[in-house]
Amino acid sequence: MATLETPIPVVDLARVEANLRRMQDYCDAHGLKLRPHIKTHKIVELARRQMALGAVGLTCQKLTEAEVMLERGCDDILISYPMIGAEKARRLAALAPRARITVAADSPLAVETAAAAAREAGTAIGVLVEFDSGMGRTGVTTPEAAAALARQVADTEGLRLAGVMTYPTTEATVTFVAALRPLLEADGLDIPTVSGGGTPGAFRSHELGVADELRVGTYIYNDRNTVISGACTLDDCALHVLATVISTPQPGHFILDCGSKTLTSDLSGEGHPGYGLLIDYPDAVIEKLTEEHGIVRTDPAGPAPMLGEKVWILPNHVCPVSNLHDRVVVRHSDGRTEDWEVSARGCTR
Amino acid sequence: MATLETPIPVVDLARVEANLRRMQDYCDAHGLKLRPHIKTHKIVELARRQMALGAVGLTCQKLTEAEVMLERGCDDILISYPMIGAEKARRLAALAPRARITVAADSPLAVETAAAAAREAGTAIGVLVEFDSGMGRTGVTTPEAAAALARQVADTEGLRLAGVMTYPTTEATVTFVAALRPLLEADGLDIPTVSGGGTPGAFRSHELGVADELRVGTYIYNDRNTVISGACTLDDCALHVLATVISTPQPGHFILDCGSKTLTSDLSGEGHPGYGLLIDYPDAVIEKLTEEHGIVRTDPAGPAPMLGEKVWILPNHVCPVSNLHDRVVVRHSDGRTEDWEVSARGCTR
Numbered sequence: 017m018a019t020l021e022t023p024i025p026v027v028d029l030a031r032v033e034a035n036l037r038r039m040q041d042y043c044d045a046h047g048l049k050l051r052p053h054i055k056t057h058k059i060v061e062l063a064r065r066q067m068a069l070g071a072v073g074l075t076c077q078k079l080t081e082a083e084v085m086l087e088r089g090c091d092d093i094l095i096s097y098p099m100i101g102a103e104k105a106r107r108l109a110a111l112a113p114r115a116r117i118t119v120a121a122d123s124p125l126a127v128e129t130a131a132a133a134a135r136e137a138g139t140a141i142g143v144l145v146e147f148d149s150g151m152g153r154t155g156v157t158t159p160e161a162a163a164a165l166a167r168q169v170a171d172t173e174g175l176r177l178a179g180v181m182t183y184p185t186t187e188a189t190v191t192f193v194a195a196l197r198p199l200l201e202a203d204g205l206d207i208p209t210v211s212g213g214g215t216p217g218a219f220r221s222h223e224l225g226v227a228d229e230l231r232v233g234t235y236i237y238n239d240r241n242t243v244i245s246g247a248c249t250l251d252d253c254a255l256h257v258l259a260t261v262i263s264t265p266q267p268g269h270f271i272l273d274c275g276s277k278t279l280t281s282d283l284s285g286e287g288h289p290g291y292g293l294l295i296d297y298p299d300a301v302i303e304k305l306t307e308e309h310g311i312v313r314t315d316p317a318g319p320a321p322m323l324g325e326k327v328w329i330l331p332n333h334v335c336p337v338s339n340l341h342d343r344v345v346v347r348h349s350d351g352r353t354e355d356w357e358v359s360a361r362g363c364t365r
Numbered sequence: 366m367a368t369l370e371t372p373i374p375v376v377d378l379a380r381v382e383a384n385l386r387r388m389q390d391y392c393d394a395h396g397l398k399l400r401p402h403i404k405t406h407k408i409v410e411l412a413r414r415q416m417a418l419g420a421v422g423l424t425c426q427k428l429t430e431a432e433v434m435l436e437r438g439c440d441d442i443l444i445s446y447p448m449i450g451a452e453k454a455r456r457l458a459a460l461a462p463r464a465r466i467t468v469a470a471d472s473p474l475a476v477e478t479a480a481a482a483a484r485e486a487g488t489a490i491g492v493l494v495e496f497d498s499g500m501g502r503t504g505v506t507t508p509e510a511a512a513a514l515a516r517q518v519a520d521t522e523g524l525r526l527a528g529v530m531t532y533p534t535t536e537a538t539v540t541f542v543a544a545l546r547p548l549l550e551a552d553g554l555d556i557p558t559v560s561g562g563g564t565p566g567a568f569r570s571h572e573l574g575v576a577d578e579l580r581v582g583t584y585i586y587n588d589r590n591t592v593i594s595g596a597c598t599l600d601d602c603a604l605h606v607l608a609t610v611i612s613t614p615q616p617g618h619f620i621l622d623c624g625s626k627t628l629t630s631d632l633s634g635e636g637h638p639g640y641g642l643l644i645d646y647p648d649a650v651i652e653k654l655t656e657e658h659g660i661v662r663t664d665p666a667g668p669a670p671m672l673g674e675k676v677w678i679l680p681n682h683v684c685p686v687s688n689l690h691d692r693v694v695v696r697h698s699d700g701r702t703e704d705w706e707v708s709a710r711g712c713t714r
Contacts, residue, residue, distance in 0.1 A: 019452065020452075021456075021714055022714070055656060077657045078657060097657060100609055100611050100672065100673050101609060103370040122612050125672050125673055126612075152614075153612075153655065153660055154611065154612040154614070155614065157614050260449055262449050263471050263472060263475075264472070265504065265505065269501070271502060271503050273449075276629065277688050281632075281685075282625065282630050307684060307685055307688070308426045308713070309502050324449050324474055336625055336656055339626050339656070339689070340689075340711065342711050364626050364657070364689070365373070
């Protein structure tokens, strides 16, 4: 590591493999289908490992991510995002004949977009009706609206009603599905899949018992937010940013060569200050970022790194960190390192 | 624009050209050397336009950015960032024979890194001694420390004392340089260049009168923060993100297909809520971002876009937005559009 040029994300492959195995074992033990979200790593090789361990398919957030994964041989992809409009329909139509594709929809217009794609492709496209479990993001907010969309999907040629989805899975998910099920049964429809997600609550999915498919992303690397949530320990965190102290203007004040272009501006919330955790200087606070500078304050009388020292940073939120980097350094358990391409970074469309 | 797939940054070239011309005219009128910072646009074609209008050279923040610009023919580059260590010296040595290179240094170790590069390259490298004008980032904090570094540079074979630099230029810059100048004169050294910067205060540089070189980046596009600072108007903003309304779960609540992967998580400070300004719905607040979702609240009784509508967003801080996108759409004044590559995005090292 001493000769690595900084700043650079470094992935500990042994920890990745332990994290993947733990989640797959959990899903297997509880009869859950695991559909990992590639947004956290965006790396084809890691998606392949998830599939090889037993994942039923992948989750992507955008069409471009799905295109990258599909080109590299993954053949069952959920795009867990409502797509709207003619341009999206055209691109979805190009994907559909090449893999088993499912999309999310939370409006009649999103269903129509999927239907237009299916017509153009001449291939069935699955649709999961998205509902809100309290996050206030996408997703219909009433069981009646979900039932109406499910009927629209079932009545549309070329679409397959794949079930319902939400993020994250909460108590509200249980209530919602319980209210929705009789509405659909009255129409002769069932819910093939209830797809839920979220790393922080993943290992308690069986307690709620409502979802039969688990969409999780962060579990592959974990991050400071996952540690704070109690869902993992620092030793389960598999991606760190290696940075260099490039300036020590005054005691208790040092500058790292990583800023918002490396760590993002995502914070961890009250009680957890700073833009990441300095593993070897946990009392130091990365209190401000500019694009290429991390400005750190620490006790002037306490331990602090020297000018030129390389330090390890655990990101607050690892997924957008992956998005900022074309490559990561992967450290194998035998100490060997290699560069891996983050093929699905920058896929916003 | 109606057929553009979203989300996508769109650059108005007529506004860019007006912004470039205004700043160059200002510098010409006041005898200032303009050295634009490419961090805002990261686009070779725009760097060429800046040079063609009269810029004395470019500013880059990292070696990788300098490599990209140098490979495309720009031959006078300041890397306004202290580099530390053997890996940086090696890469700097590879650049030095190919262009006039200047770097920042705020420690003896940064000067030694530049010296090692100059020795390996067999070419002179310029050094600007960086000092702090109140930002609390990099830069020495006393005139004595600056003078000592200037002497170290002057005494080191292969290094050229290019002067001093700071960011941003403030009243403290005037005081600092006034105290530093006699210290250097006592050693027979002068300050060839005082390099200052910052778009918000750029057009008042002549009032402070201390800097003879102006490093500015944001002025090419401007952004919501620049508008808030009073340095430009909304009509001077040249980059907007085009996004689509993908979900309208409830009145007063809609979701855009752009999140932190498109807009970044940078905020604009108190009194200016949200992660960007919706140009046609200025009372709506982009109150929360996840990676691919922009969650907007607005008056349920007020105007709101329809599902599927495309909307224009002015980013809070445009530089990291450029960094997130491989390409931007450039709109020429005749209405023609084309894609331009953001060649220097992702250059963190």
